[in-house]
Each structure stands twice: as structure tokens, then as C-alpha cells.
Amino acid sequence: GAVVSQHPSRVICKSGTSVKIECRSLDFQATTMFWYRQFPKQSLMLMATSNEGSKATYEQGVEKDKFLINHASLTLSTLTVTSAHPEDSSFYICSARGWGAGELFFGEGSRLTVL
């Protein structure tokens, strides 16, 4: 299957700083990328959907100024957690879908810990 790479896998930061997470599709063009947040032993909560070259669509309750998403190319999307606080600590995972394809391919996930 297709490969999606997410970086960094783990990040620890101080409260108030911003953290950027990258999601790359390595061997296909990702027309759509999805960002999820996963709490321990819980489901994947869709945060936002991003289409290449357009603004991300955020799910209800997700602060777009807090979680900045950029999908500048068909192979790269970034999530920036701005002014991170301890409650933002979580597992963030991206996924990507190619042209007309149904299957979703996931990145490895990024575990964010805000001190």
C-alpha cells in the first residue's frame, strides 16, 4: 500500500510554545489529508480535512486558530499546535487519500506532550 510519513513521532514542549507536525505522502499524490486526535484507549477524532491548495475544513469544536493546518502541496500537510497547553497533549495522526481512491493511509502518529 501507499506510504504516509509523519514527523516527529514524539515531541515534548513547554506550555506556550508552538509545535509543527508534518505529514507526507511518499509515493502518491494526496488530494485530501485528514488530521485526527486520539486519546488513550479512545477513538480517532476527526479534527479537520484539508484539500491541497485550499483552506482546511474544521470539525465542530476544533479551534482553527489553535490548530493551524496547511496543505501546500499534493504530498505535504502540516499541523501547527499554537500556544500549546497541557490539555493539548495527545496523539495526533494524519491520514491521506489519493485521487478518487477510497482507502485512507495513515501516518505513524505524533505523540505530543506539553509540560
Add this chain to the structure above:
Amino acid sequence: GENVEQHPSTLSVQEGDSAVIKCTYSDSASNYFPWYKQELGKRPQLIIDIRSNVGEKKDQRIAVTLNKTAKHFSLHITETQPEDSAVYFCAASSNQFYFGTGTSLTVIP
């Protein structure tokens, strides 16, 4: 958006027995229903999927059924093995992908 419910949240079966996980969805526009397996600390992996124009699909020990009228779909794992132990998520998709709450499956040797 779509609301996907999944049951049970936990499931324990003896090795060799079958396991069934059920999901319901709310948005009639959803037309693609994948199932993912997630092992601890790892990314979800697609194990089987079904589209709305199909009622059933099978791949070796795994099968999925879809009842579009009732808006529910199920995952069936036969002859379970310890390596099947993981968390399983269903999802419903039209443009976005919405996941169920997950089922933690434990196969007891």
C-alpha cells in the same frame, strides 16, 4: 457530520472462536465503509472495506456485511488467533472519514 457508533467496546473470545463487531452510521450519503486494526502504539491498518453497492465481502478469515437500508455494517472474524488481538475501528465515509469508538478484541489462547 456523520455519527458512527460501534459495539461492543471490548470483546474477549477463545482462540478459534468467531468475533463480531457491529457499527451503525447516520449519514445516508456515506458510501465507503472500511475497517481498521490498530495495535498498541501503531498506526491503524486497513483490513477490509466495503462500498455501498455491495452487501458482503470476504477475505480469508475476515468478512464484512453492509445493510444500507438499516445503516449498519459488521465485521466478522472467524477462527480467531492471538495475533488478532488489537483495537478495531469501523469508519463511514463520503468525503470525510468518521470513525467508530473502537473495539478492543482479546483472543485468549
